[in-house]
Amino acid sequence: MEYGWNGFLLEVPEEMRFTREGGNAEKGNLRFEAEDFFFEMKWEPFTPKKARSIAEVAEDFIKQMKKSKKRAVNVLRKDTTQVFKHKAFCLSLKSALDERLYMWYCDESKRVVTCHFAFKSFDEACKKMMTHAIETLKCHTEKSYVWSLLNFRFEIPPSFLLTDRKITIGRASFLFVERKASPFAEKSREILVEYFSMANLLFEDTYRDLRKWFEKNYMKDLKKRYRQLGFQSEQSRKFKRHDMVIKQGKSLSSLSSLTARKTSMRTNATWYCSRTNRIYSLTISSTIARPLIFKRSLDLEAYKNLIEEFFSSFMCH
Numbered sequence: 001m002e003y004g005w006n007g008f009l010l011e012v013p014e015e016m017r018f019t020r021e022g023g024n025a026e027k028g029n030l031r032f033e034a035e036d037f038f039f040e041m042k043w044e045p046f047t048p049k050k051a052r053s054i055a056e057v058a059e060d061f062i063k064q065m066k067k068s069k070k071r072a073v074n075v076l077r078k079d080t081t082q083v084f085k086h087k088a089f090c091l092s093l094k095s096a097l098d099e100r101l102y103m104w105y106c107d108e109s110k111r112v113v114t115c116h117f118a119f120k121s122f123d124e125a126c127k128k129m130m131t132h133a134i135e136t137l138k139c140h141t142e143k144s145y146v147w148s149l150l151n152f153r154f155e156i157p158p159s160f161l162l163t164d165r166k167i168t169i170g171r172a173s174f175l176f177v178e179r180k181a182s183p184f185a186e187k188s189r190e191i192l193v194e195y196f197s198m199a200n201l202l203f204e205d206t207y208r209d210l211r212k213w214f215e216k217n218y219m220k221d222l223k224k225r226y227r228q229l230g231f232q233s234e235q236s237r238k239f240k241r242h243d244m245v246i247k248q249g250k251s252l253s254s255l256s257s258l259t260a261r262k263t264s265m266r267t268n269a270t271w272y273c274s275r276t277n278r279i280y281s282l283t284i285s286s287t288i289a290r291p292l293i294f295k296r297s298l299d300l301e302a303y304k305n306l307i308e309e310f311f312s313s314f315m316c317h
Contacts (some may be wrong), residue, residue, distance in 0.1 A: 004146035004153070006162065007031055010137040013129055013246040018149060025161060027112070037119040037126060040131065043111040051105060054089045057112060058103050062093070071095060083115075084138050089251065098122035100130060100277055108140035144313070147174070151276060152195070155313035160191060170197050171280040185290045189303075191310065192225070192283040199272060199279045207279060210245045210270050218281060220269075226266060226285065228253045240316065265298055267307055275317035284310065 001014050006025040012032050016039065053251040055078075066073045079091040081102070088104035099128075100122075103116040115134065115149065119126045125261040144155035160176035167173075168300035176191040195219075199207040206213035213234060223229045238244065247268045264287040272279050286303045 002148045002153070003030075004030075004148035006043075007141060007145050007158065008041065008043075008137065008139055009141075009146050009148070012133055023276075024163075025109075025158075035118075036121075037117065039130075040116050042114045042116070045110055046112045047109065049108075051112075051124070054087075054103050054105060055170065056092060056111055056113075056187055058089050058101065061101065061103070061114060062091070072240075073099075082136075083113075083134055084140075086139070098126075102134060104139075106139045108142075108288070111139070113139055140148060144309075151314040151317060154193070154310060155311075156191060156310060160189070166226070171195070172197075185287075185288060188287050189281075189306065190285045190287075192285075194212075195276075195316075196279045197277065198313075199277050202285060203279065203282075205306060207270075207272055210243070210272065213279065214247075214268075214270055222268070222283065226264075226283075228264065231266070233269070239269070239311070242267050242271040242273055242316070244269055262287060265300075265303060270313070271316075273316045280316055282310075282314070311316075 001016070002009070002011050003018065003058045005021065006023075006028055008030070008299050013034065018030040018032045019033045020040075020299050021027050021031070027044040029040060029042045031038065032165055033039075062073055062075065072095065074094045075091060076094055081088050081090050083102060083104050083218075084106075086106060091101040091103075093101060097118040098121060099119070100117040103113065105112050115137070115303050117126075120242050127241075141158070145160075146153065146155050148154075150167070154278040156176060157178070157208075158179045161178070162174060163177045164175040165173060172195055174193045178189045180187045196202065203213055203217060206216055209277075210286040219229075228251040229249070230251055232245035235246050235250045236243065237246060247270075251264050251266075253264070266283060268281065268283045270279065270281040283301040284303075284307055286298050286306075288298055
């Protein structure tokens with residue numbers, strides 16, 4: 001199973017569950033669990049000129065493990081290997097579990113990365129799984145970030161940072177924001193990805209009528225984030241054999257200073273995916289804020305390109 005998160009892309013076995021995440025693209029963590037083992041990734045920034053040897057970083061990690069476990073952690077073997085073109089430090093550890101540790105510096109993303117595997121017992125199947133995860137792992141990209149999880153996938157530019165997310169049994173939400181500031185303007189673009197599970201049960205009377213579903217179940221929530229939300233046009237189209245409803249709108253508003261104005265464009269696309277029994281609703285927005293004396297104009301070509309590239313990469317099942 002493929003997972004893409006904050007600039008990382010890797011494959012893990014189907015039986016592993018995505019159980020925890022935290023942080024952001026600069027510093028964060030991921031954790032996957034199965035019945036008899038777990039796998040977690042951690043990353044944090046480093047400054048190349050001040051970077052210590054990766055062996056020293058690994059020693060600090062082991063000290064932290066010993067402190068947190070409050071029991072012995074024995075180093076059975078030290079070695080080096082390659083992980084996505086980087087020289088990595090590899091450790092075989094023994095505590096109450098059989099553990100393997102991979103650590104390396106990713107110069108492209110300016111992150112030190114740690115992959116930690118822990119097994120109740122280490123056999124050939126475990127070795128095969130671990131080897132596959134390491135060999136498929138990509139820790140940087142020159143193009144778009146792949147976000148692949150929970151049975152859907154899409155690509156967005158690295159400049160869009162995950163700033164908010166919420167995953168519950170019936171709903172998941174991910175907000176990505178790109179900000180650019182200059183002396184006389186503030187520009188931002190947002191991508192809001194949301195889905196609603198068990199649609200034919202939770203929305204039995206509306207899941208087949210997307211316009212009705214949107215007004216009854218979603219518009220109020222969307223207005224909490226976009227206070228000046230309004231759509232002036234609507235159209236239907238096919239999206240990967242699904243019926244999609246697209247809404248577009250533009251709004252003008254004042255900022256709290258009363259000396260600046262804000263112009264925003266928003267596009268929402270909603271559809272029902274029968275394969276996953278989910279309703280997907282994606283909202284893309286572009287905003288510029290400037291003092292009253294300056295003209296406010298959005299880059300419509302860049303906005304259209306973002307929408308097209310984003311939707312062309314989106315896979316809902």
